Amino acid sequence: MTALALATSNTVAGPRLTVDLASVAANTRLFARRTPGEVMAVVKADGFGHGAADVARTALANGASRLGVTSIDEALALRADGLAAPVLSWLNVVDADWATAVARDIEVAVPSRDHLDAIVRATTGARVHLHLDTGMARDGASPTEWADLCRAARLAERQGRLQVVGVMGHLGCADDPADPCNATGRTRFAWGLQAARAVGLRPQHRHLAATTATLTDPRSHHTMSRIGAGLVGIDPSRTTALRAALTLTAPLVSVRTVRAGTGVGYGHTWTAPVATRLGLLPVGYADGLPRVASGRAEVLVRGRRRPLVGRISMDMAVVDLGDEPVTSGETVTILGPGADGEPTVREWAGWSDTLEHEIVTGLGARLHRTAVAGTTAPTLRSL
Numbered sequence: 023m024t025a026l027a028l029a030t031s032n033t034v035a036g037p038r039l040t041v042d043l044a045s046v047a048a049n050t051r052l053f054a055r056r057t058p059g060e061v062m063a064v065v066k067a068d069g070f071g072h073g074a075a076d077v078a079r080t081a082l083a084n085g086a087s088r089l090g091v092t093s094i095d096e097a098l099a100l101r102a103d104g105l106a107a108p109v110l111s112w113l114n115v116v117d118a119d120w121a122t123a124v125a126r127d128i129e130v131a132v133p134s135r136d137h138l139d140a141i142v143r144a145t146t147g148a149r150v151h152l153h154l155d156t157g158m159a160r161d162g163a164s165p166t167e168w169a170d171l172c173r174a175a176r177l178a179e180r181q182g183r184l185q186v187v188g189v190m191g192h193l194g195c196a197d198d199p200a201d202p203c204n205a206t207g208r209t210r211f212a213w214g215l216q217a218a219r220a221v222g223l224r225p226q227h228r229h230l231a232a233t234t235a236t237l238t239d240p241r242s243h244h245t246m247s248r249i250g251a252g253l254v255g256i257d258p259s260r261t262t263a264l265r266a267a268l269t270l271t272a273p274l275v276s277v278r279t280v281r282a283g284t285g286v287g288y289g290h291t292w293t294a295p296v297a298t299r300l301g302l303l304p305v306g307y308a309d310g311l312p313r314v315a316s317g318r319a320e321v322l323v324r325g326r327r328r329p330l331v332g333r334i335s336m337d338m339a340v341v342d343l344g345d346e347p348v349t350s351g352e353t354v355t356i357l358g359p360g361a362d363g364e365p366t367v368r369e370w371a372g373w374s375d376t377l378e379h380e381i382v383t384g385l386g387a388r389l390h391r392t393a394v395a396g397t398t399a400p401t402l403r404s405l
């Protein structure tokens with residue numbers, strides 16, 4: 023959090039997205055206790071919509087030792103924000119700017135022989151993590167290519183071209199610990215490590231688990247866990263009390279009284295059954311409130327749940343205030359940790375037929391975001 027962020031936040035009159043970094047700190051400490059290895063703080067997608075630099079700094083001060091992102095661009099942004107900790111970037115095209123990555127001390131994942139060859143051509147001294155596909159058929163080298171990739175990487179290492187510092191995999195079904203796909207992934211990862219050792223590689227960092235596997239399956243731990251969602255209070259395994267960090271509030275732009283039978287919003291998908299008061303919120307789907315939540319979502323007004331009515335539109339949403347004597351300018355809580363009865367990110371995900379990750383990453387785009395170091399008394403999210 024910078025002084026500038028604090029100064030500007032006080033002048034913001036519109037919607038406010040507040041990030042409680044004390045929650046990120048507490049979550050990081052929990053993960054550091056739960057794994058014997060290192061914690062890599064995954065701050066891709068702008069720290070899951072919470073602000074990459076703020077989340078990174080907080081995590082590093084509370085038990086994380088490394089950072090992880092997808093693209094080299096995301097890693098460079100962290101460097102530009104003054105973060106000097108080790109950082110790994112794992113998703114780049116073959117002709118990515120490897121030279122700049124190495125110059126800025128950014129470690130990169132190698133998911134294919136083409137990537138390896140391009141890195142060797144472009145740089146000397148890259149620190150790489152070989153990425154094995156452990157069962158998602160998405161990113162990482164397939165088992166049939168793995169031995170060749172390891173051999174070529176070892177050769178490059180012996181020639182002093184690069185250093186293999188890690189091997190990584192990723193579990194596709196960790197959210198359901200009972201799924202046999204987890205055992206397959208663990209076995210494949212162990213096989214991949216053995217194959218790497220067999221050609222003389224000695225990767226110091228061996229990492230397979232993300233949030234869910236770290237919480238539910240110690241067999242996946244190895245030397246490091248890559249934690250993203252968990253840092254910001256999302257636990258897909260529903261096993262652990264983490265602290266949600268985001269609160270979104272907005273002032274009512276206006277309040278009007280309408281008669282029974284009044285159609286509201288695009289397509290008049292909702293018609294007032296009785297005379298009522300409607301409040302206008304200056305937040306819509308361009309700010310990350312999913313349109314699909316129209317007709318389901320609620321907000322907190324003066325301590326009570328009130329429904330959003332009609333369609334959520336690009337820039338605004340309408341709340342049915344009933345006969346509550348609310349006036350324009352009053353603040354409405356759209357989501358938060360839930361301690362005061364406000365909807366949670368999990369509820370918004372349910373209303374939107376999606377997962378919490380998509381809600382939090384969607385909120386960061388246009389909203390003004392303010393980081394604070396602890397707003398209220400610590401609140402555990404309800405399980």
Ligand SMILES: *Cc1c(COP(=O)(O)O)cnc(C)c1O
Pocket residue numbers: 064066112192231232233234248249250251252
């Ligand atoms: C996003 C991501 C993570 C973090 O996963 P969470 O479940 O959010 O902790 C870890 N590893 C890879 C490869 C990822 O893409």
